[in-house]
Amino acid sequence: MSTSGPAGGCMTMVRVLPERVTMPEQLPFTYVPNYVPDADALFARLREGLDWVHREGTPRLEYYANRHSVPYTYGRGMGRRTYEAQPWTADIQTFSDRLLEDYGDVLDVCFLNRYLNQRDHLGWHADDSPEMSDSRHIAVISLGVEREIWVRPRADREQVSRIRLGHGSLFLMHPGMQDTHEHRIPKAGFECGERISMTYRGYEEPGA
Ligand SMILES: O=C(O)CCC(=O)C(=O)O
Numbered sequence: 001m002s003t004s005g006p007a008g009g010c011m012t013m014v015r016v017l018p019e020r021v022t023m024p025e026q027l028p029f030t031y032v033p034n035y036v037p038d039a040d041a042l043f044a045r046l047r048e049g050l051d052w053v054h055r056e057g058t059p060r061l062e063y064y065a066n067r068h069s070v071p072y073t074y075g076r077g078m079g080r081r082t083y084e085a086q087p088w089t090a091d092i093q094t095f096s097d098r099l100l101e102d103y104g105d106v107l108d109v110c111f112l113n114r115y116l117n118q119r120d121h122l123g124w125h126a127d128d129s130p131e132m133s134d135s136r137h138i139a140v141i142s143l144g145v146e147r148e149i150w151v152r153p154r155a156d157r158e159q160v161s162r163i164r165l166g167h168g169s170l171f172l173m174h175p176g177m178q179d180t181h182e183h184r185i186p187k188a189g190f191e192c193g194e195r196i197s198m199t200y201r202g203y204e205e206p207g208a
Contacts, residue, residue: 028177029151031163032170036095036141039168043143045091046196052114055081059121061114065092068108068203074129083111092198095141099200103172105136107200115147115195118188124152126178133202134178140171144195151183165197 036042052061064072064083073082092110099107109132113122127138140149142165149171152160165171173183185197 027151027161028174028181029163030172030174031165032172033166034168035170036143036168039143042091043167043196046112046143046198047114047194049089050112051086053086059119061116063112063114065089065110065112066108066203067093067096070131070203072109072111072129072131095139095198096200099137099139103137103139105202107136107139107202109201109203111199111201113185113197113199115145115185115197117194118190118192121187122185124182124184126154126182127173127199127201128178130206131204132178133204135175136202137175138173138178139200140165140173141198141200142169142171142195143167143197145188145192147185147188147192147195149183149185151181153181155180157182165195 050063052063054061062083063086065088066072066085067088069085069088071082071084073080075081088110096107096110099105115121128134132138144167146164146166148162148164150160150162152158163171
């Protein structure tokens, strides 16, 4: 993008991306602290404004949005469940646009999780359902209390990486990571309040 400078000359506008933290050992993800400009306000709007759903046996609240308003079936066996799409809100759109601008991927599904306290958690899994694109990034925006995400390769489940997800941060899972790695949000080892995550994925029509 370019625009006129004060003296009428041409000035290039450079978008400065936040600092990227490169993980050791070529791990297939990137951690970007302070990605969200006004994280406190976003946290409050999501917490108060969304119609959060608690499904029996799920140790957190959930909200599923899809820009195409299509349902999503997730899990296997007894854990299999279908989510009906809830409204695609202005805040969800804002970061879908920003992620497209910053990383070049259309991310048109957003799954939000709200962890009420240290006991709420999400078990080991990969986001590998056929409706979710594996050739695009999966982007997790974190708000509220700092919690850890754990990542392990399927080929060596003992080799766990633990990353602290700060308020307003972005955790970017690279294309292909869901084939080779699993991740989880474990219970916190300390008393804590709420955390909300917004997980953006790319939708792929089944059979397309
Ligand atoms: O809450 C998080 O940070 C992780 C969310 C996640 O793994 C998922 O929605 O699949």
